[in-house]
Amino acid sequence: MGHSTTPGSFFERPGAIREGRNSRSGVILNRPKEAAGRTNYETRCLRLGLAAGIVWAAGVVFLAICARITGWGSPPIAVMASLYIGYGATWAGAIIGAIWGFIDGFIGGFLIAWVYNRLLPPE
Numbered sequence: 330m331g332h333s334t335t336p337g338s339f340f341e342r343p344g345a346i347r348e349g350r351n352s353r354s355g356v357i358l359n360r361p362k363e364a365a366g367r368t369n370y371e372t373r374c375l376r377l378g379l380a381a382g383i384v385w386a387a388g389v390v391f392l393a394i395c396a397r398i399t400g401w402g403s404p405p406i407a408v409m410a411s412l413y414i415g416y417g418a419t420w421a422g423a424i425i426g427a428i429w430g431f432i433d434g435f436i437g438g439f440l441i442a443w444v445y446n447r448l449l450p451p452e
Contacts, residue, residue: 371449374442381438382431389416389430393423 389409396402396418403418410416413429 382435385434
């Protein structure tokens, strides 16, 4: 009912060029040329690190604000405060936690991408 069943249309990144014929314009699409030595499966370490850092920092801030306003989430904050110096259920603690969370998430995301790239089979 109005949904496209084109293979891969939902999961492709926006602006991706697929091989085949564009049904709207009839233009034949070619695969983009690969960058020097990079495969389509290689994950960019800095980008994944930034994404993980932003998401983790937002989660840490959300938890601190929830604990500040409602009291929900105080036990996890106590545990995280033992790792993130200055983190707590206060507004200043949320900002400090966001900084620690971004650093922690960035390092984790970067390492995951780096290990993933090293485990790819050689070309």
